[in-house]
Amino acid sequence: MRKLSIAIVLGSVLVAAPFSAAMSQSSNPEYTVFIDRSGNKPLTASAKDTVRKAITASKSRTIQIEGRADYADAVKNELVLQGVSPDRISVRPVVAKPLQKVGDGMSDPTDRKVVISF
Numbered sequence: 001m002r003k004l005s006i007a008i009v010l011g012s013v014l015v016a017a018p019f020s021a022a023m024s025q026s027s028n029p030e031y032t033v034f035i036d037r038s039g040n041k042p043l044t045a046s047a048k049d050t051v052r053k054a055i056t057a058s059k060s061r062t063i064q065i066e067g068r069a070d071y072a073d074a075v076k077n078e079l080v081l082q083g084v085s086p087d088r089i090s091v092r093p094v095v096a097k098p099l100q101k102v103g104d105g106m107s108d109p110t111d112r113k114v115v116i117s118f
Contacts, residue, residue: 029057035071035112043078051078054116062088067114069093075114 031054033047043051054063063079065072072091080086 029117031057031116033067033075033114033116035074035114043074047075048078048082051075051116052082054118055079055082055084058118060088061118062090064090064092064117065114066092066117067094068111071112071114075116 031050033043033050035047036044063084065075065079067075069091072093076086076089076091079089
């Protein structure tokens with residue numbers, strides 16, 4: 001546990017009160033991989049770097065992937081290429097909808113994302 005202090009200003013007087021609180025990082029960190037708008041596979045260097053960071057953070061826990069089936073498979077393949085055993089990977093595909101176009105005629109990047117968690 002970390003010791004925290006709360007400071008409150010009452011009028012012109014600063015009041016500080018220490019208290020204890022359990023502080024921990026999120027128990028389920030998430031890493032988001034965006035698939036190149038052309039849908040090219042293999043993944044971009046940036047996407048591969050995100051996958052690498054997720055592997056390091058997973059500390060041998062089961063890795064869950066959520067995204068459009070084709071994109072989730074691309075991320076799963078990258079995890080395996082980077083040494084993760086396929087039995088440590090759980091894929092939860094989301095319902096594939098047509099990729100919506102935004103103002104510039106390109107599809108919305110949030111439709112091309114895959115979330116990695118553990």
